[in-house]
Amino acid sequence: MNAQRHGYPRFVLAMLLAAYTLNAFDRSILNLLLEPIGREFGASDAQLGFLSGPVFAAFYSTLAIPIAVLADRWSRRNTLVLSLLLWSTMTSLYGLAGSFTALVLARIGVAVGEAGGSPASHSLIADYFPPERRATALGVYSLGAPAGAMLAGLVGGWGGEHLGWRDTMLLAGAPGLLLVPLLFFVREPNRSVAPRSAHDRLAPTLRRFFSLPSFRYLCGACALHSMAMYGASSFNPAYLSRSHDWTGSDIGTLVALTGVGGMAGTFIGGFAADRLGTRRGEARWPLWVSAIASLAVIPVQLFCYLGSGPVMAAAFVLSSLFSFVFFGPTYAVAQSLAPPRNRATAAAVILFSKTMIGMGVGPVLVGLLSDHLSPVAGDHSLRWGLLLAPLFNLFAAALFFLAARHVRADVVR
Numbered sequence: 033m034n035a036q037r038h039g040y041p042r043f044v045l046a047m048l049l050a051a052y053t054l055n056a057f058d059r060s061i062l063n064l065l066l067e068p069i070g071r072e073f074g075a076s077d078a079q080l081g082f083l084s085g086p087v088f089a090a091f092y093s094t095l096a097i098p099i100a101v102l103a104d105r106w107s108r109r110n111t112l113v114l115s116l117l118l119w120s121t122m123t124s125l126y127g128l129a130g131s132f133t134a135l136v137l138a139r140i141g142v143a144v145g146e147a148g149g150s151p152a153s154h155s156l157i158a159d160y161f162p163p164e165r166r167a168t169a170l171g172v173y174s175l176g177a178p179a180g181a182m183l184a185g186l187v188g189g190w191g192g193e194h195l196g197w198r199d200t201m202l203l204a205g206a207p208g209l210l211l212v213p214l215l216f217f218v219r220e221p222n223r224s225v226a227p228r229s230a231h232d233r234l235a236p237t238l239r240r241f242f243s244l245p246s247f248r249y250l251c252g253a254c255a256l257h258s259m260a261m262y263g264a265s266s267f268n269p270a271y272l273s274r275s276h277d278w279t280g281s282d283i284g285t286l287v288a289l290t291g292v293g294g295m296a297g298t299f300i301g302g303f304a305a306d307r308l309g310t311r312r313g314e315a316r317w318p319l320w321v322s323a324i325a326s327l328a329v330i331p332v333q334l335f336c337y338l339g340s341g342p343v344m345a346a347a348f349v350l351s352s353l354f355s356f357v358f359f360g361p362t363y364a365v366a367q368s369l370a371p372p373r374n375r376a377t378a379a380a381v382i383l384f385s386k387t388m389i390g391m392g393v394g395p396v397l398v399g400l401l402s403d404h405l406s407p408v409a410g411d412h413s414l415r416w417g418l419l420l421a422p423l424f425n426l427f428a429a430a431l432f433f434l435a436a437r438h439v440r441a442d443v444v445r
Contacts, residue, residue, distance in 0.1 A: 040219075041160040045169060047218050048153040049176050051116055054208045055149045056180025057187075058123040058142060059088065061204050063266050064188025064284060065197040067273055072197075073132040077267075077406075077414070081399025084266040087136050089392030091143035093384040100151035100380030101234050104373055108152040109218045115152070116215065119145025120208025127201035154379035158367045159221040164306065166367060167318055171302015171360025175295050178356050181265065182291020189284010237374050241381055247369050249435035250319070251385040254362055256428035257326055258390020259397070260421040261355050264333070266395040267402070268348070271414040276340065286345055290352035297353035301325065302360025315368070316436040318361030323432035325357035330422040337418045358432075365439060394424070 062069075066080045075083070103111040122141030129135040153173060161169040191200030241247050269287065272278040278286075305318035332354060335347035363379065370378035402417035409416060 041169075044156065044160055044218050045172060047215055048112075048156065049173055049179075050211055051112060051149060051208075051215065052153060052173060052176030053179045053183065054116070054176075054211060055119065055146050056177045057183045058119055058180075058204060058208065059146060060181045060184035060265065061123075061188045061201070062126070062139070064184055064269055064280075064287065065192050065200065066266070067270050068192060068197045069135070073135070075132060077270075077399040077402045077417075078396065079132070079399075080270075081266060081395040083132075083136060083139060084391075085262060085395030086392045087139045088143045089387045089390075091140050092147045093386075093388035093392070095144055095147040096151055096380040096383050096387070097234070097377065099148040100155075100376040103148070103152040103155060103376040107220050108156050108376065109215065109220050111148050111152040112218075113212055113215050115145050115148030116208050117145070117212055119149070120205040120212075121145075122205070123208070124202050124205030126204075127198040150383055151376040151380040154363060154367065155376035156218070156221065158372070158375045163368065167302045167305040167309070167360045167364035169302075170363040170367070171299055171305075174298045174302065174356070174359035174363065177359060178291045178294025178298055178352065180291075181294060182288045185284045185287025185289075185291060187284075189280050189282075189287060192284075193280035234377070237377055238381070241369070241378065244369060245438040246319075246365070246435045247381075249431045249438070250362060250365060250369075251382065253322070253326075253428045253431035253435060254358070254382055255385040255389035256424045256431065257322075257355075257358055258386040259394035260329075260333075260424035260428070261394070262391040263394030263398040263424070264336075264351075264418055264421045267398050267414055267418060271337070271418060274411040275415055276344075286348060289345075289349050293349040293352035294356040297325070297356035298359050300353075301357035302364070304357075305361035305364060315440045318365050319432050319436035319439060322358035322361050323429045323436070325354045326425045326429035326432060329354035330425050333422040333425070334419075337415050337421075365435075369439075394420075 063084055066084065069075065070080050099111065099115075119142050122138055122145060125138045125141065126135060129138055154170065157169050157173055158166060187204065188200060191197075191203070195203075269283045272283050272286070273280075301321055305321050308321070309315060309317040329351055332347050332351045336344060336351055339347060362382065366378045366382045367375050398414070398417040398420055400417075401420065402413040405413040405416050
């Protein structure tokens, strides 16, 4: 029985990790296929950035909060099951799009489904794992983001070259539909919290969160860091194709390798935050770890967009490692700032910052700058647009450090 008590949370974490991997896979595979999609529909870089970023971000981020409130009051497991069913179905529908508008509508459907995934999962993890193990558990869960990107690189790179983008999309939604029955083995844990009060309503909950300086700075830091991540990930494949004449398979292989680097960074971030925070009794370490990683990635990203050859390829992998460090620590801080009944909502607010601003603004700014410089820089215009990423990370690091100054006073005891 003792082994079952310790083993079952790991099983739950594995199921949630699998769902998040498919979440990231279905979200990311579009980026691998933007070049052939753009050619078929005659879309500009700004339009492709709009499809990759704001179309997804607007619906994902705004719906994540009300769906998280539902998850806080209803079954988090069932919320996740319905979400997975929707986003997997809509991913397959990409392949049937007869126009750019239809592709936009399918992207919206994916966003609506994925909005319910992470908030419910974060709340489940916070109930299954104690505070001293929470950053590690959330770091393991967050491995799904780079793992999904790695899978998207392998499938999207190979499929785009050998199957065509439409057939690749039709197949991409199938794994999620197969996972749905397995999620019914995840039990909803009891929530040992105080009775409901007026503070459980959304408006008072949000006011409480944003009254905390550490939470405000954390949202801003996550938004800026995500602008760099999503702006780069949306256009890295197109940049490698245009500026370096890489094939789809070569690009897919590198994206898969960056996924490995991202997985390493995600685990290192969560593990380091828990280990340093517990050993030193210091609540600021998760934010310091995130800030240091945001600074460390800046020179690496310069190599990505100003270098070439093996050094450039290695820089992409290292950039992914540093970029993904912040996942576990920041999610753990958000959970520590929220009462147990509002944990899914806290996760949704952080995801809103990451997605609405990070994904909604980052790719568009990169695309707009690329289009603006295209008459001068030609096929290399994306190189200069992508150099916005290190600038975003510089400001993100500053906000992580500011959040760390206040977090000890704001943590829920």
